[in-house]
Amino acid sequence: MLTAAYLFAFAKYKVRRLVLPVSICVLLTLGTAFTVLYRPSAPLVPALKSPWLAIHVLAAIISGGVFLVANLVAATFLLMERYELRGGRPGWATRIPSLDSLDQLSYRLIAFVFPLWTFAVIAGAIWAESAWGKYWGWDPKETWAFITWVAYAAYLHARVTVGWRGRRAAWLCIFAGSTFLFNYVYVNIWGTGLHTYSGL
Numbered sequence: 001m002l003t004a005a006y007l008f009a010f011a012k013y014k015v016r017r018l019v020l021p022v023s024i025c026v027l028l029t030l031g032t033a034f035t036v037l038y039r040p041s042a043p044l045v046p047a048l049k050s051p052w053l054a055i056h057v058l059a060a061i062i063s064g065g066v067f068l069v070a071n072l073v074a075a076t077f078l079l080m081e082r083y084e085l086r087g088g089r090p091g092w093a094t095r096i097p098s099l100d101s102l103d104q105l106s107y108r109l110i111a112f113v114f115p116l117w118t119f120a121v122i123a124g125a126i127w128a129e130s131a132w133g134k135y136w137g138w139d140p141k142e143t144w145a146f147i148t149w150v151a152y153a154a155y156l157h158a159r160v161t162v163g164w165r166g167r168r169a170a171w172l173c174i175f176a177g178s179t180f181l182f183n184y185v186y187v188n189i190w191g192t193g194l195h196t197y198s199g200l
Contacts, residue, residue, distance in 0.1 A: 002065040060117070071173060074171075084099070125142075144179060148176065
């Protein structure tokens with residue numbers, strides 16, 4: 001999904017120079033999945049035998065891919081801003097879009113996918129009620145998904161109402177993305193709770 005989100009951004013905004021960090025992120029994720037996180041497949045537990053599995057998980061994965069591209073764009077913004085404050089971009093960075101374009105792209109990606117993330121959280125709650133008998137149980141995965149929702153909502157709110165742009169918005173975007181990555185990596189591997197099925 002990270003690759004698909006990048007290809008979408010590339011087709012619309014021509015951010016060719018982001019292909020290297022995106023490729024590195026994809027390779028690290030795939031390498032970790034095949035070496036550290038791999039587990040043989042097993043029959044689904046009863047709670048996972050639901051049409052909500054595909055709906056909830058697909059919405060969350062698409063959202064995560066777009067969030068991570070937005071984070072890479074925000075990080076690129078901060079790097080390019082630093083170069084420009086020091087006197088100019090190096091030769092390899094001259095074809096990277098302007099700071100304003102990077103800032104707008106990060107915002108548009110998040111504004112585009114935030115409703116889908118909201119749907120993913122709601123779909124998870126609906127599925128939880130049918131599987132476990134309650135909509136919300138403050139499971140670590142649920143809690144961090146909600147924290148991520150709040151962080152991205154704060155980002156969008158800061159941009160629309162307070163007018164945050166540039167550096168402050170980029171740092172807030174990276175903070176929100178770090179909550180998603182914490183949930184995706186730490187909670188999945190070392191967390192315990194109702195969402196722990198893999199035996200890691």
